[in-house]
Amino acid sequence: MKTAKNKLLHLDFIFPVILLIFVSVLLVESLSYPAKTRQFPQLIGGITLVLLVWEVVSRIIKTSAKTKEAEETPEEISTRRKKFATLSIAMGGYLGLIFVIGHFAASVVFLLVTPFITGMTLKKDYLKVLIMVVIMTLVVYLLFVRFLQVRFIPGFLF
Amino acid sequence: MNSVLLEAFISAVSWPNIIYSFGAVFFGVLMGAMPGISGTLTLALLIPVTFGLPTASALIILTASYCGAIFGGSITAILINTPGTGGSAATCLDGYPMAQKGQANTALGIAASSSFIGGVIGVLAFALFAPPLSRLSMLFHSPEYFALALFGLSIVAVTAKNAMRKGLIAAGLGLLFSTVGYSPLTGFIRFNFGITYLEDGIPLIQAMIGIFAISQALVLVEEKGANIAGGKIVGTVLKGILIPFKYPLTLIRSILFGIGFGALPGVGTATANFVAYMTANRYSKHPETFGQGNPEGVVAPEAANNALVGGALVPTLTFGIPGNAATALLLGALMIHGLRIGPALFTTHAIITYTMVWGLLFAQLFMLIIAILGANIFAKVTLIAKELLVPIIVILSLIGSYAIRGSAGDIILAIVFGFIGYLLKKAGYPTICLILGLVLGQIAEINFQRSLLISDGSMAVFFTRPISGVIMAIIAISLVSPAIKAKMAERKKNRNN
Numbered sequence: 001m002k003t004a005k006n007k008l009l010h011l012d013f014i015f016p017v018i019l020l021i022f023v024s025v026l027l028v029e030s031l032s033y034p035a036k037t038r039q040f041p042q043l044i045g046g047i048t049l050v051l052l053v054w055e056v057v058s059r060i061i062k063t064s065a066k067t068k069e070a071e072e073t074p075e076e077i078s079t080r081r082k083k084f085a086t087l088s089i090a091m092g093g094y095l096g097l098i099f100v101i102g103h104f105a106a107s108v109v110f111l112l113v114t115p116f117i118t119g120m121t122l123k124k125d126y127l128k129v130l131i132m133v134v135i136m137t138l139v140v141y142l143l144f145v146r147f148l149q150v151r152f153i154p155g156f157l158f
Numbered sequence: 159m160n161s162v163l164l165e166a167f168i169s170a171v172s173w174p175n176i177i178y179s180f181g182a183v184f185f186g187v188l189m190g191a192m193p194g195i196s197g198t199l200t201l202a203l204l205i206p207v208t209f210g211l212p213t214a215s216a217l218i219i220l221t222a223s224y225c226g227a228i229f230g231g232s233i234t235a236i237l238i239n240t241p242g243t244g245g246s247a248a249t250c251l252d253g254y255p256m257a258q259k260g261q262a263n264t265a266l267g268i269a270a271s272s273s274f275i276g277g278v279i280g281v282l283a284f285a286l287f288a289p290p291l292s293r294l295s296m297l298f299h300s301p302e303y304f305a306l307a308l309f310g311l312s313i314v315a316v317t318a319k320n321a322m323r324k325g326l327i328a329a330g331l332g333l334l335f336s337t338v339g340y341s342p343l344t345g346f347i348r349f350n351f352g353i354t355y356l357e358d359g360i361p362l363i364q365a366m367i368g369i370f371a372i373s374q375a376l377v378l379v380e381e382k383g384a385n386i387a388g389g390k391i392v393g394t395v396l397k398g399i400l401i402p403f404k405y406p407l408t409l410i411r412s413i414l415f416g417i418g419f420g421a422l423p424g425v426g427t428a429t430a431n432f433v434a435y436m437t438a439n440r441y442s443k444h445p446e447t448f449g450q451g452n453p454e455g456v457v458a459p460e461a462a463n464n465a466l467v468g469g470a471l472v473p474t475l476t477f478g479i480p481g482n483a484a485t486a487l488l489l490g491a492l493m494i495h496g497l498r499i500g501p502a503l504f505t506t507h508a509i510i511t512y513t514m515v516w517g518l519l520f521a522q523l524f525m526l527i528i529a530i531l532g533a534n535i536f537a538k539v540t541l542i543a544k545e546l547l548v549p550i551i552v553i554l555s556l557i558g559s560y561a562i563r564g565s566a567g568d569i570i571l572a573i574v575f576g577f578i579g580y581l582l583k584k585a586g587y588p589t590i591c592l593i594l595g596l597v598l599g600q601i602a603e604i605n606f607q608r609s610l611l612i613s614d615g616s617m618a619v620f621f622t623r624p625i626s627g628v629i630m631a632i633i634a635i636s637l638v639s640p641a642i643k644a645k646m647a648e649r650k651k652n653r654n655n
Contacts, residue, residue, distance in 0.1 A: 011581075011584055011585050012585055012586070015581060015584075015585040015587075016327070016585075019327065019331065023330075023331075023334065026334060026349055029349060029351075030348070030349075033341075033346060033348060034344060034346055036341075036343055036344050036607065037341040037343070037344045037346040037348060038348075039607070040337060040602075040603045040606060040607070041334060041337040041348065041349070044330055044333045044334055044337070045330075045334055047326075047330060048326075048327055048330030048331065048333075048334065051323055051326055051327045051330065052327055054323060055323055055324070055327060058323075076382075080380040081380070083379045083380045084376060084379060084380045086379075087375065087376060087379045087548065087552075088376070088577075091372075091552065091573055091576075094552075094556075095569065095570065095573065098566070098569070099566075103557075103560070107553050107556075107557060110549060110552070110553060111549045111550070111553055114545075114548065114549035114552070115543075115545040115546055115548075115549060118379050118544075118545045118548060119544075119545045120543070120545045120546070125543075125545075128543070128546060129546065132546050132549075132550070136550060136553065140553070140554075140557060143192065144557055144561055148195075148203070148561060150557075150560070150561045150564065151564060152560075153560075153566055
């Protein structure tokens with residue numbers, strides 16, 4: 001079976017670097033705060049920063065020392081990433097759609113579209129998806145709109 | 159006294175109180191199972207319903223629905239790794255892995271049984287020991303609260319056994335996130351970077367929904383397998399019901415944590431839930447199996463979060479100081495019904511108070527019955543195709559986040575924290591540590607600052623006061639003991655060789 005070099009080691013390195021930058025930004029920002037306001041975040045931020053530097057250094061040493069073979073084939077990795085990207089884009093689209101067609105309508109569209117773009121087939125599974133959409137729409141409507149009287153963000157549809 | 163108890167019992171079992179109790183538990187379970195709808199919100203929804211009812215009936219409805227909501231939160235925690243309420247967050251850690259093994263109904267049985275035992279003992283503790291417990295809780299001041307928060311954070315060391323550094327980094331991040339918004343001491347706005355939404359800080363529930371539910375949806379969509387349970391359910395509810403009895407020490411310890419943390423105003427259900435879980439992990443014979451579906455990891459948080467209900471009633475009803483947001487609402491309801499808070503509740507209004515106690519005991523029983531009858535049906539959720547389940551999780555979570563305050567920013571925040579949670583999981587950082595930091599951040603900071611104000615900046619205040627000194631000593635021992643144990647085990651091994 002064909003295997004791929006594990007990219008997790010790279011994430012192991014990249015992620016603490018991103019966190020390092022993030023915590024550094026917070027620490028720099030905190031310098032402009034009054035002494036009592038910045039005391040606690042600086043204490044925590046300082047400790048976290050030291051730990052992150054330690055983590056990054058140890059990752060550099062470990063990454064250069066070894067590479068792991070992944071259990072997944074390149075095809076499996078590609079499928080996994082595609083599904084992850086699809087759902088991420090779908091959530092982003094949902095967020096945008098909320099302000100255009102309204103929160104409630106956007107939720108119905110998300111429920112209807114997501115199963116198909118993440119692996120279900122229109123020919124075989126349309127009935128299952130339809131049943132799920134009807135049930136969930138009813139649950140959301142009865143619970144949130146009618147009972148809890150949540151005022152959804154309005155759009156041109158609902 | 160006996161006649162009061164008998165009269166209260168008759169009132170509690172009388173029609174329609176018994177129906178109110180069952181209905182309120184059922185409603186609470188349904189509400190609690192919805193991400194974002196907390197026990198507090200459930201209680202708030204029911205307060206207007208109770209206005210026209212007799213006081214005892216109103217109290218039964220409110221307290222029973224709260225108990226139901228706490229258990230309801232555990233259902234989704236187990237089935238889809240999404241805690242319905244903050245108090246069920248730790249239940250995810252071993253409950254969901256059990257569901258992945260096809261043992262969702264067993265895990266639900268454990269949760270029901272542990273919640274029942276914890277709930278009953280918690281209520282009895284309130285009924286029997288309310289005055290001494292409330293006096294004890296009044297001995298806790300800022301240094302003690304800070305020590306308690308530190309105790310909670312010391313748990314990080316245990317949680318992240320094999321990735322201590324990563325655990326501490328995640329906890330540090332959680333603590334930093336908790337400092338976003340108004341400083342509790344000076345009122346100065348921190349780390350909002352010009353975003354008005356962040357001025358009030360990062361809302362805990364919405365962040366937790368993101369870390370648990372949204373990140374779970376992202377993980378689920380890319381995982382292999384058609385559904386969570388891997389095709390079949392192999393567990394049984396009855397097995398789950400009996401499991402807590404195998405861990406009597408864990409059960410007792412967790413219940414004591416629940417009652418104790420409940421009696422301390424402001425500490426919160428999530429803290430008790432986590433501390434009970436981590437302590438069970440620390441003293442377990444098989445700590446290495448925690449996080450992989452160890453039943454003991456479901457027993458501990460579930461016993462604690464329901465025992466907390468009784469504990470939280472102690473300061474609420476004896477001093478009028480609510481133990482948490484839900485009991486604050488209960489306090490309001492008591493006042494609406496014209497009850498005087500304090501010792502009078504156990505003398506002048508004794509029948510009403512003890513009717514509520516009986517009502518709470520029946521509520522625990524109803525919760526157990528609902529769980530037993532419903533566990534196999536609930537467990538079927540783990541057999542739903544992932545492609546169908548993922549949009550359900552996302553929609554319920556994001557609408558749940560929005561419904562709390564009606565803020566679109568909360569939807570964005572839940573998604574952002576979803577990606578943060580996903581990345582943490584992928585990079586091997588324990589997300590529980592991030593949550594622990596978020597939960598305890600404010601308690602730690604405000605009490606740290608207050609203590610230093612009291613002591614003119616001297617750190618000795620944390621060690622010289624008897625209770626905080628004892629807690630600090632426990633923290634030191636618990637941090638050092640694993641290393642000592644490991645060293646001793648190594649020596650023993652070397653000697654045997």
